[in-house]
Amino acid sequence: MCLYFVKNRCDEERAEHISDTEKANFCDYFKPSNKTFKSVDKQKSAKAKADLAALFGDELPVKTPEDESLSPAELADKKLRDMLNGL
Template sequence: MSYTFTCWSCKKDTEKEDKIFRTDHCPHCYAAMKSCMNCSYYDAYAHNECKEPMAEYTKDKERANFCDYFKCGTNAAEGPNAAEIAKAKLDALFKK
C-alpha cells in the first residue's frame, strides 16, 4: 500500500510504501515523521495537545515518539484552525 505523507515542518510530500516507524525522517528537512505534529490526533487546544484520551503525555511534540495511537494524517499543525478563521471573519465584519 502506497500513500502520500506530508511533513508538518517543510510541508513537502513524500511517497511512503509501508508503515511509519519511529526512526523515519522526512527526506527533505529531516524532521521526525512519527511525531505528534504529524498525527491526526494532534490538537494544540486539547488536553495534553492530543484528541486521543488514552495516549500518554508527550513533552516534545516535534520529536519522534513511541505512541501506540499515532495515525498519520491532516492535523492542526498544518494551517489555521477554526478559531483563527472565525477571528479573521469577525475582524473583517467589525473592521472600522
C-alpha cells in the first residue's frame, strides 16, 4: 500500500530492507498510495455495500442533497451529531 513499494520491493533508496514482510515493521518513508483502494465501478461498490448491510441487518445510509454539498469533515461531523442526538 506504499507509494514506494513497486514490483515486490521498495524503491526508496534510504529505506531499510525488510527481510520478513509477514512480521510487523515500521518505515519512516511510508507514503500511502492513492491507487490502492480506488473504487472504479460505482454500481459494484453500491451493491457490495448493500450486501454487507443486509448481511449484518443494518440499514443503508440515505444521502440527502444537503450531504452532497458538505466536505468530508463536515459530513462526518453531521453523522456524529445525528448519532449522538439519537441516544
